[in-house]
Amino acid sequence: MKLPPLDYICPATLTEAIAALAAHGGNAKVIAGGQSLIPMLAFRLAAPSVLVDIGRLPDLKSISISAEGIDIGALVTWRDIERDARLAQAHPLLAAAVAHVAHYQVRNRGTVGGSLAHADPAAEMPGIAVTCDAMLTIVGSNGTRIVRADEFITGGLSTVLEADEILISIRLPLWKKARRWAFEEFARRRGDFALAGVAAFYDTDAQGLAYNAHIGVIGVADRPMRLPGVEAILDGRRIDAAVILQAAAVARDAIDPADDIHAEAAYRCDLLGVLLERALARAADISLSEAA
Amino acid sequence: MTPVRSVRLTVNGTQTTVTVEPRTTLADALRNELRLTGTHLGCEHGVCGACTVIVDGAAVRGCLMLAVQAEGREITTVEGLGSAAHLGALQLAFRKHHALQCGFCTAGILTTAHALLTDEPHADEDRIREVISGNLCRCTGYLPIIAAIMEARIAYSDLQCEAAQ
Numbered sequence: 422m423k424l425p426p427l428d429y430i431c432p433a434t435l436t437e438a439i440a441a442l443a444a445h446g447g448n449a450k451v452i453a454g455g456q457s458l459i460p461m462l463a464f465r466l467a468a469p470s471v472l473v474d475i476g477r478l479p480d481l482k483s484i485s486i487s488a489e490g491i492d493i494g495a496l497v498t499w500r501d502i503e504r505d506a507r508l509a510q511a512h513p514l515l516a517a518a519v520a521h522v523a524h525y526q527v528r529n530r531g532t533v534g535g536s537l538a539h540a541d542p543a544a545e546m547p548g549i550a551v552t553c554d555a556m557l558t559i560v561g562s563n564g565t566r567i568v569r570a571d572e573f574i575t576g577g578l579s580t581v582l583e584a585d586e587i588l589i590s591i592r593l594p595l596w597k598k599a600r601r602w603a604f605e606e607f608a609r610r611r612g613d614f615a616l617a618g619v620a621a622f623y624d625t626d627a628q629g630l631a632y633n634a635h636i637g638v639i640g641v642a643d644r645p646m647r648l649p650g651v652e653a654i655l656d657g658r659r660i661d662a663a664v665i666l667q668a669a670a671v672a673r674d675a676i677d678p679a680d681d682i683h684a685e686a687a688y689r690c691d692l693l694g695v696l697l698e699r700a701l702a703r704a705a706d707i708s709l710s711e712a713a
Numbered sequence: 714m715t716p717v718r719s720v721r722l723t724v725n726g727t728q729t730t731v732t733v734e735p736r737t738t739l740a741d742a743l744r745n746e747l748r749l750t751g752t753h754l755g756c757e758h759g760v761c762g763a764c765t766v767i768v769d770g771a772a773v774r775g776c777l778m779l780a781v782q783a784e785g786r787e788i789t790t791v792e793g794l795g796s797a798a799h800l801g802a803l804q805l806a807f808r809k810h811h812a813l814q815c816g817f818c819t820a821g822i823l824t825t826a827h828a829l830l831t832d833e834p835h836a837d838e839d840r841i842r843e844v845i846s847g848n849l850c851r852c853t854g855y856l857p858i859i860a861a862i863m864e865a866r867i868a869y870s871d872l873q874c875e876a877a878q
């Protein structure tokens with residue numbers, strides 16, 4: 422459908438953008454890449470009277486890597502991440518997950534900040550943010566606050582963002598070099614939203630035992646989440662076929678997805694188990710079919 | 714109705730101004746204001762790719778960008794890729810390989826492939842398939858489209874050699 426009538430403001434500074442949002446109360450909405458918001462407008466799922474375009478704000482487009490962590494500006498696009506040669510080393514899990522986001526044309530405009538603020542339960546970036554304990558920096562009329570990713574997302578398509586707040590950047594903790602990791606998802610067509618996905622990593626000690634396991638899942642609940650029950654099984658163990666099968670069984674039971682038009686709940690539970698098996702086998706560099 | 718705006722942009726090399734409501738998408742502005750009807754609209758919510766145009770060198774969905782967001786940008790539409798008398802390399806390859814039937818998806822696929830090959834003239838078949846996965850074609854079964862894009866690569870690599878010299 423054609424878009425509903427609305428007004429449009431394109432501020433030159435962050436301060437102006439926040440003032441514009443505050444002046445319109447809940448009737449204004451930020452537009453970044455527009456790759457989720459414009460479809461929402463077309464479907465009449467969102468009906469703001471004003472769009473505040475943050476696309477031309479300076480300083481929100483950089484990816485910087487320091488001793489503090491990896492800082493990604495809200496306006497960084499999927500294509501920017503794909504093209505940043507440092508990230509394959511600096512955060513391979515992020516690079517692998519973002520490779521699954523959307524199609525070529527959408528990747529040229531869709532942004533990291535927009536994806537986090539949109540908070541689609543199956544989206545990769547919020548999944549990585551929650552899995553990796555990312556911190557999000559938000560600026561509004563009342564100043565700046567920093568929120569942990571799992572506290573930022575409060576449910577399907579909902580976050581703690583107030584009407585006059587803008588997410589300006591996300592910080593991922595530095596990635597350890599020898600870390601074991603994998604990202605696995607299943608979508609019916611390349612670039613479509615995943616029916617389910619798993620982001621997994623753990624570190625290994627001198628004896629080869631896993632610690633610091635982080636297992637995050639997307640597409641199986643109203644928001645991305647970690648599975649502490651699965652992480653507890655992995656920590657302190659050598660990741661072999663038996664541990665992986667045990668972890669997958671716990672994962673299947675740990676989630677309670679709803680039936681929807683894309684898949685039934687039972688299918689999603691099974692799918693998640695399979696994806697976790699694949700992810701852990703890949704992370705541990707073992708072949709499950711041989712080991713089983 | 715919200716008040717109309719003037720937006721200055723360059724389309725296929727020509728500077729122009731369109732007067733649109735803020736809700737007007739770039740695809741609608743190109744079609745309705747500039748009568749460049751080669752850009753098609755299928756779904757109007759970002760899934761089919763028929764509306765693909767090139768903005769500052771990057772292929773984008775014309776239905777997912779507002780015309781007002783194109784202020785100062787350079788746009789290339791399918792009309793910019795060649796004319797009936799002088800078809801571009803991709804267009805010639807599409808004709809040779811029968812890479813279109815009804816033609817509804819064709820403008821979006823040509824613009825997508827043009828952006829891809831301009832950037833990555835050596836894109837392999839897997840990369841081409843990945844990129845074209847964002848464009849729906851109900852007629853061809855895609856194989857002739859892939860064959861045509863693969864063949865057109867040579868013209869784009871030659872362009873890159875010339876540019877380097």
Ligand SMILES: Cc1cc2nc3c(=O)[nH]c(=O)nc-3n(C[C@H](O)[C@H](O)[C@H](O)COP(=O)(O)OP(=O)(O)OC[C@H]3O[C@@H](n4cnc5c(N)ncnc54)[C@H](O)[C@@H]3O)c2cc1C
Pocket residue numbers: 450451452453454455456457458459460475495521522523524527530531532533534535536538539543544545546582586587588589612613614615758759760
């Ligand atoms: C066909 C198609 C397939 C897709 N497939 C996938 C996929 O597989 N995986 C995936 O993750 N995504 C997918 N997407 C969505 C895409 O990644 C979007 O780009 C992303 O979700 C939103 O980013 P955006 O910059 O376009 O945000 P916008 O659409 O501009 O905004 C989205 C929402 O976030 C708010 N917002 C945006 N930026 C900020 C900010 N900095 N601060 C506060 N609020 C903000 C807006 O107000 C709006 O509510 C797909 C989209 C399409 C059209």
Ligand code: FES
Pocket residue numbers: 753754755756757758759760761762763764765774775776777
């Ligand atoms: S009309 Fe734009 S993607 Fe379908």
Ligand code: FES
Pocket residue numbers: 812813814815816817818819849850851852853
């Ligand atoms: S040629 Fe008919 S949709 Fe592609």
